[in-house]
Amino acid sequence: MSDATSLRAWLTAEVTTSPRHASVQRFYYGWLRLRANPLALVGLLILLALVMVAILAPVIAPVGPNDQSLTRRLLPPSELHWFGTDELGRDVFARVVYGSRITLYISFLVAIIAAPIGLAVGTTAGYFGGWTDTVLMRINDIFLSFPGLILALGFVAALGPGIENAVIAIALTAWPPIARLARAETLTIRASDYIAAVRIQGASSSRIILRHIVPMCVPSVVVRITLNMAGIILTAAGLGFLGLGAQPPLPEWGAMLSTGRQNMLGAWWLAAIPGLAILLTSLAFNLFGDGLRDVLDPRSE
Amino acid sequence: MNQPPETPLLQVEDLHVRFRTPQRMVHAVRGVSFQVGREKVGIVGESGSGKSQTGRAIMKLTPPNGIVEARRLQFQELDLARASERDMLKVRGRRISMIMQDPKHALDPVMRVGAQIAEAIPDDLRLSKAERRDKVMAMLEAVHIRNPARVHDLYPHEVSGGMGQRVMIAMMLMADPDLLIADEPTSALDVTVRQQVLTILDDLVTRRGLGLIFISHDLNLVATFCDRVLIMYAGHIVEECVASELAQAKHPYTQGLLASLPRIGSRNAKLAVLNRDPAWLNG
């Protein structure tokens, strides 16, 4: 009890004793702020649950996601098949569970592809300004003014369907907003004195960007990505819906939804359940991202 | 005249202002008590001493995450502590008003100066457009603006700092209140125009015989400008004395402050540095 209080005291100390102490405290305060936002917590919990489901899929799912049985097709939800079965007699619950892996996989990959590109382009444009800026931002505009799904569609059609290509295509549509953000951030940071100081010390541009500017941009970029995650998931689902995302028999939710659509009247669960799954996931990302933003860059609040 | 007049405009007893932040409770004002009559009272303190929050608490404009408690918060016949938002609408501007620090931020950037001043005219006066305009003009002249007609139609970003602050004064005195709170009215201005603004303020206050609470960090200024001075430190009033007798201040903090002020023609080459004593906190 007493150490608890002392720990708390240490965490909330007005004067921090070491950089480590300071960062721990910052983290702690962040957590407090996050905790203050119930919605964000819900989001976080859902996401954690989702990750668990993805990891434990084989344990949770009663049967394999691709076990077909023409005799058991289109069965309504029951205690045997919680979410019913699909047009090939596969257990929808199992498929939804395994589907979480694909959704997370896609969103994760897109994030780690799009974020660095966006950061690189944005910071470079912002830092150097002038022609570099103009050119990069034009390119950015070009991608930005393209309707996301169409662009993705085009590239998938060109590259050939499949998860990896879908990821690439979606990443192509996901980096521009990040680049914009990073650029805006950079412009403000570049003006600040400590950058000037570093420059006077003769640090190279690349070093300044990597060591001093990028780190400053990271928080808001993280927020943006989390918030865009929903969009990414929806685009992925959209591709799946048009049959060009993850390929069968992969239980990608969007693809499930589009086949489910064909029997939407006879077998409502085929369309309803994957749809709900998509909704829940992107909602979770939004809720969490929203809270995260309050924590990481209150400015935008 | 070192004790306040018989019927004080404002009586504050044991005023507390706390702020709820996710991290901890910040106790900004810690049991402040004072009275203000139709006189000029200065509140001096360094930033964070809670002087501004005291001002806002009186207007009941403490930010939503703040909690205000007071044993007594009496403005003339009205008990502010219990006053509803409705009552406050009748009080703010018309009976208590406040001049804010920086005209650059305190004026609505997209509204013409004149219109903003006119807003301060109580609607129940039922004035015609023309009358309102005249009133505004008059007020602008009262704050020594040479070309009111022109200024009337300017946007805030088009007027200088000094001019802006005069506009602010005009705006805040529009509904001639009984009590005026001036929160660092000159600290955002360049030195050259400060005096000007102060004179105008002084002149208006005395002519209209209002009570003035002059919040500042500038001890000299307050000493010359006000009748009485309250010294605030860390949410407490550590000392209260008549401006003229500031020199005899007893509290070490005040003395410290005084010592740290440069005096023209004084020998000592370097200024004393304030050393604080935790004991003051429960003074």
Added chain:
Amino acid sequence: MSTTVRAAIAATLLMAAGATQAVSPAQAATPRDALVMAWNLDALITFDPAQIAEVNGNDIIRNVCEPLVNYDLTDVSKILPNHAESWSVSDDGLTITMKLRDDLKFPSGKKATAYDAEWSLHRVVHLGFGNSANFTQWGFHKDKVAEQIKATDEHTLVFKLSKPYPVGLLLSAMFASGSTGILDKELGEKNARVNDGKNDYGNAFFKTAPVCVGAYRVTRWNTNEVVILERNDNYWREPAKLKRVIIRHVPESGAQRLLLEKGDIDVARLLNTDDLRALDRNPAIHVETTVMHGFAYLAFNAEDPILGNPKVREAFRYLVDYQGLGKTVLEYQGNPRASLVPEGAFGALNAEEGQPFKLDLDKAKALLAEAGYPDGFTKKYIVSANNIAPVVAQHVQANAAKVGIKLELEQMADANLFTRARSRDFEVLQIGWGAGYPDADSMISRHAVNPDNRLEAKLAQYPSWRSSWQDVKINEKAETARMERDPAKRIEMYHDIQRYMMKNGPMAYMYQTVRPIAVRKEVKDFAITPFNVVYRTAGK
């Protein structure tokens, strides 16, 4: 808060309420004098009978531009007179003379003559769209067609053949084809566009509104929205019962079902199995299924060392649960059949012999072992993303997996699939094919025959070429069968070819397509055959 939300809800309800009054008229049935049909009109790009290359357009055009002769509605292997009331063949079999009716009129009321017919047939050959094959494969040619097809007077059309083809074959393959409609020569020539020396024979003009001899005429066509046909009151038969035929573009099965159940439409033509099953139970609706002369099949690229092996291809034929699929996914959609000649066509193997395969994993395993791939292999498998294609594909994929064959599915838009198919760019391909006429020759001449297997030959119209598969003996067999004038002998030859192909062919035929059409009971006498859907007889 609550107030805001309530306000919002109230607003929505209000809209809905407004809407309710609005739709109430729609609850009533479709117009008495119109036949309303829901369909997917995506592929429809022209009504010029010389150009139409897809099912829907063909279906419609046969009610607007009727062919010279027509299939018997009860038995498509029989041919009945239509615009041509009679025909005779010279003893050498090289000249066919057709007598046209005297009462043929265009909707305008203007008389239609053999000269119009002559011009119309010439233009098909000259324009050289896909349909020109209906003539060119019988030796008609751009440069000679003026001699080969001649109107000798108002009522007489004379056809000079390069070879003495069996007349029965020609009648069903050429004269009954949708591209023998009679267009208005005068209008066509008047509106023909000639750019850089190329005459379009009124192709652009007739695209939206062919002026033709038929029971209906196209009066409006909003792409991907609606096609409206008006009755031709100068039709030589008794005019159609219904004044208008309205074809709505509704690309969703579910939507079509709802529209049909609500009576917003009379006929629904794009429905999936499960909606059909539901509609079939609906007393107000009955589902008409027609076994089409078309197939869904797997094509294998014989250039591939593994798939080039007949045993491997045969193994695939044991990986489909024909019965299971037939009863479930394919209900209303297809009948399992493995022979390349569709049941119902002249020269087809009977049902049993035409479908000797069943799901048999052990047999498949054995065949793979014989072929030298006991533990299977991995192949890419491309398929259309539409309708039941992906479902069937996943079925095959699952069974293949059980014998060690890993099939990587890639679904794509049809245009994409066709492109890959036509450019030999696939390993395993699931696709469909429609026979042009109810004669074994139709399929065999394309799926078994491959005149030139070289890549640069680009004979993409031959699925055999697409699979880079060629068998010279089959080419000869097919040719002799085609020329055989004794029906009994022809049938025998075709049977042999079919048996051979079932074992060695480059395709695994899975099922013969079935065309389900759901019709509201109010609609009477809506005559449906594999090659004709006759709007004119329909009434309410």
Added chain:
Amino acid sequence: MPRWVPALGKQVASVAVTLLGLLALTFFMGRMLPIDPVIAIIGEQAEKETYDMVYAQLGLDKPLYVQFGLFIRDMMTLEFGDALFTGNKVADDLARVFPATIELATVSIIIGIGLGVPFGMLAAVYRGSLLDHVARFIGLLGYSSPNFWLGLMGLILFYATLGWVGGPGRLDVMFIDMVEPVTGMLLIDSLLAGEPEVFWDAFSHIVLPASILGYSSMAYISRMTRSFMLEQLGQEYIVAARVKGLSRWQVVWRHAFRNILVQLITVIALAYAFLLEGAVLTETVFAWPGFGRYLTSGLLAGDMNAVLACVLIIGIIFVGLNLLSDLLYRALDPRTR
């Protein structure tokens, strides 16, 4: 001459560059497609001869850069050529599909603004209150829901089950062709033609898709409104206004709202732009013959004439709205004068 004119000129130049880039990107993406537009014309079973003929007619035998050059030249003369997959002039197609989308987008954005702005304002003013959380949640829900799914569910519920709204498509059959297309927007045309039934029918068909699209733009708008509002409410001049004795809502309307107006309009313009691009999936679900579906099917048919024309339009919409909000900004914010 106002000092922003040269700025505008500069902008126009950069606009041209953007558009060109947009087209180039699309063009070469299109040429990467393993989809052969010829097949759409001649059919899948057509002969080699036919194929070669049409292939040449389409100029596909020319090298890429030549094709692109020709294409740009045609664009200059606003000659979009023929859409291969519909067989019509692209211009005619667009004249048909675009109004359908404009109509849908407009109704949607009206819903979006009507609900989004008030929600956002309330959420901001009562920040941290239950109202705020609920409004925020509803907003996020709108962000997160897959429209095509909402569409399907909506159809089942409101059309199939309750029969409150019209089904897929823009009109019931019996109303098709009852009014001459003037604007191509049925709600307007029907009124022009004085056909209340048609109007109501069109309305009953547009309500559901529009509400669904409106919901997502509402989510966006309300969220932005909220954060703009919060930013303003934190400003000193708000306090000053309160000091003057204005009530909370007076302050919000007279001061805060006027200050967020510019940003708000930009946001709304953006939301509208996204709607104008055509919501492919929603249009698919509701069989709405709109821009989005046209573009998609064009793309999937490898019909670059159609696609490029569409992309050009999208580009122009975006650029146009950017310029517009720029001008608005200059018009509405005295500081920029």
